[in-house]
Amino acid sequence: MSTVLTFRELPYARENLATVLSTTGAIGEDGVVVTDATLFYPHGGGQPGDQGVFITADGRTLAVRDTRKGDNGEVHHLLDPADAREYRLEVGQSVTQQIDWARRHAHMRMHTALHLLSVVVPHGVTGGSIGAERGRLDFDLGEASFDKDELTERLNALIAADYPVTSEWISEAELDARPELVKTMSVTPPRGAGEIRMVRIGDxxxxxxxxTHVNSTAEVGAIQVASIKNRGARNRRFTLTWAETPGGGK
Ligand SMILES: [Zn+2]
Structure with missing residues (x-):
């Protein structure tokens, strides 16, 4: 049974009621819990899996330490082993899902910033990763070179322009007819049911x-290109961090 990806249409929802579809994991292992719907983003596309808690009707709090994609459209919530040992969720039981919002919102901001990085560095993306404190994309630059201060300025101008961030679905055939839309050389876009999810940032x-992304670019906040490093003959790694405010701190 597949899990409804509630976070996709409601990326700002922090709390949700869901029903347990299955629960596995031997004593001493992580408990793996599948629910009918989830707010927890499963690790994928460079974005980490969400953390948070499940709260039962009788007031138990179970920590979810990671979220992964399972087979057949299932989402696997990995419970903290100690919590999974102490309390066994039952199939059909309702749980309140609460995501670690501060962490997820930082991922949404950084993820959106990396889209903008792919705008100011118009080259093929060969890898990437998103964190709450930093994010990076690797590009196949060939002979091109970039100045990090100039890129920082251009990124912050795109952020300040406050472009709306929206999503829509197109058919796989439509995407196949426009291969130039795919910027990532290493990651194939998520497919299934003949539909592809497209993310648009203004024009x-x-x-x-x-x-998951923020609703408009101003919400990303000030960012900086912290480093540009060689990763082989043609590849360069661009790392973004939150901009330091004058006078220190973040
Ligand atoms: Zn994205």
């Missing part, structure tokens, strides 16, 4: 993506 970026 500056349009690409397939299954991740």
């Amino acid at each position: 500056v970026d349009y690409q397939p993506c299954g991740g």
Whole structure:
């Protein structure tokens, strides 16, 4: 049975009621819990799996330490082993899902910033990763070179322009007819049911993506290109961090 990906249409929802579909895991292992719907983003596309808690009707709090994609459209919530040992969820039981919002919101901001990075560095993306404190994309640059201060300025201008971030679905055939829309050389866009999820940032970026993003670019906040490093003959790694405010701190 597949899990409804509630976070996709409601990326700002922090709490949700869900029903347990299955629960596995031997004593001493993580408890793996599948629910009918979830707010927890499963690790994928460079974005980490969400953390948070499940709260039962009788007031038990079970920590979810990671979220992964399972087979057949299932989402696997990995419970903290100690919590899974102490309390066994039952199939059909209702749980309140609460995501670690501070962490997820940081991922949404950084994820959106990386889309903008792919705008100011218009080259093929060969890898990437998103964190709450930093994010990175690797590009196949060939002979091109970039100045990090200039890129920082251009990124912050795109952020300040406050472009709306929206999503829509197109058919796989439509995407196959426009291969230029795919910027990632290493990651194939999520497919299934013949539909592809596209993410649009104003009139500056349009690409397939299954991740979570903020509603408009101003919400990203000030960012900086912290480093540009060689990763082989043609590849360069661009790392973004939150901009430091004058006078220190973040
Ligand atoms: Zn994205």
